[in-house]
Amino acid sequence: MDVSGKVVFITGGAAGIGLGIASAFAARGAKIMLADINEAQLEKAAAALSATGAEVGTVVCDVADEQAVRDAAAATVERFGKVHIVCNNAGVGAGGRAGESAIEDWRWIVDINVMGVVHGIEVFTPLIKSHGEGGYFVNTASMAGHVASPAMAPYHATKFAVVGYSEALKDDLAQDNIGVSVLCPAWVRTKIYDSRLNSPTVKAANKGEEDSANFSIMKDVVDNGIAPELVGEWTANCVEAERFYIFTHPSMLAYIDARHDQIRADYAACAADERLAAEPEPMPIPT
Numbered sequence: 170m171d172v173s174g175k176v177v178f179i180t181g182g183a184a185g186i187g188l189g190i191a192s193a194f195a196a197r198g199a200k201i202m203l204a205d206i207n208e209a210q211l212e213k214a215a216a217a218l219s220a221t222g223a224e225v226g227t228v229v230c231d232v233a234d235e236q237a238v239r240d241a242a243a244a245t246v247e248r249f250g251k252v253h254i255v256c257n258n259a260g261v262g263a264g265g266r267a268g269e270s271a272i273e274d275w276r277w278i279v280d281i282n283v284m285g286v287v288h289g290i291e292v293f294t295p296l297i298k299s300h301g302e303g304g305y306f307v308n309t310a311s312m313a314g315h316v317a318s319p320a321m322a323p324y325h326a327t328k329f330a331v332v333g334y335s336e337a338l339k340d341d342l343a344q345d346n347i348g349v350s351v352l353c354p355a356w357v358r359t360k361i362y363d364s365r366l367n368s369p370t371v372k373a374a375n376k377g378e379e380d381s382a383n384f385s386i387m388k389d390v391v392d393n394g395i396a397p398e399l400v401g402e403w404t405a406n407c408v409e410a411e412r413f414y415i416f417t418h419p420s421m422l423a424y425i426d427a428r429h430d431q432i433r434a435d436y437a438a439c440a441a442d443e444r445l446a447a448e449p450e451p452m453p454i455p456t
């Protein structure tokens with residue numbers, strides 16, 4: 170895919186990975202619309218990108234709010250005429266052990282990490298189809314959408330959802346000349362650990378920075394992650410190559426292999442059961 174001259178809408182574009190993606194697309198001659206809840210950070214990011222000669226617009230938008238995404242899409246069309254590439258990237262991090270996780274925190278992370286992507290797909294698909302030039306979605310999931318670890322179930326649940334959702338969209342949208350990639354980084358050096366400060370329970374308890382310090386394990390691994398600019402560059406490379414999975418950490422394949430080994434072992438147990446094996450062949454999965 171040639172991204173030069175295309176209009177790219179990026180949620181969570183004011184910082185971190187979203188800004189890294191914005192810089193990479195801008196360097197390839199794309200026009201950029203940054204959408205984010207953080208207005209001050211949006212303006213800083215836009216100023217930095219504009220200084221490189223890029224054409225940049227901004228819009229304040231909470232991806233959890235369907236109407237806000239519709240308004241942001243309208244603002245993008247008003248500014249640039251059309252949209253070709255949408256990066257559903259905004260996301261937050263929240264953990265919690267089973268039995269100790271507040272339901273309102275679950276709803277918060279699902280609304281942003283899952284419904285935020287759903288809003289982006291549902292709002293922008295008709296707009297991309299309407300101009301007939303084709304388009305592309307990049308949904309930001311995570312390695313956390315392929316392998317799970319303890320005490321981070323809410324985050325894993327949302328990221329597995331984004332991987333599965335993107336896999337379903339890929340063949341669905343191919344018929345409309347719209348490509349799909351799913352971005353699956355492991356640790357990237359951003360401020361994602363601060364996002365937990367916006368969760369309902371942390372806000373209500375007014376724990377502020379104190380809570381952030383308690384989140385130190387996540388902070389340590391994130392602070393030692395790879396640069397968001399590199400993730401942005403590789404993402405743009407993968408969109409140009411129309412590669413579906415965008416992985417960024419070669420050594421993490423071992424974790425995916427271990428998960429698949431477990432699936433194969435448990436599948437073998439089902440295949441060895443005479444009652445299950447005696448059942449007729451299932452209908453093929455529609456493709």
Ligand SMILES: NC(=O)c1ccc[n+]([C@@H]2O[C@H](COP(=O)([O-])OP(=O)(O)OC[C@H]3O[C@@H](n4cnc5c(N)ncnc54)[C@H](O)[C@@H]3O)[C@@H](O)[C@H]2O)c1
Nearest residue numbers: 181184185186205206231232259260311356357359360361
């Ligand atoms: N940092 C990592 O290690 C890592 C690894 C894998 C995946 N990810 C994913 O990458 C994406 C970007 O995260 P990041 O690490 O750049 O974090 P970040 O916190 O540095 O940047 C996220 C941006 O999204 C914005 N944002 C948060 N909630 C929003 C909302 N409701 N609507 C619109 N904007 C919102 C924030 O203001 C911020 O500018 C997320 O989906 C995250 O889950 C991050």
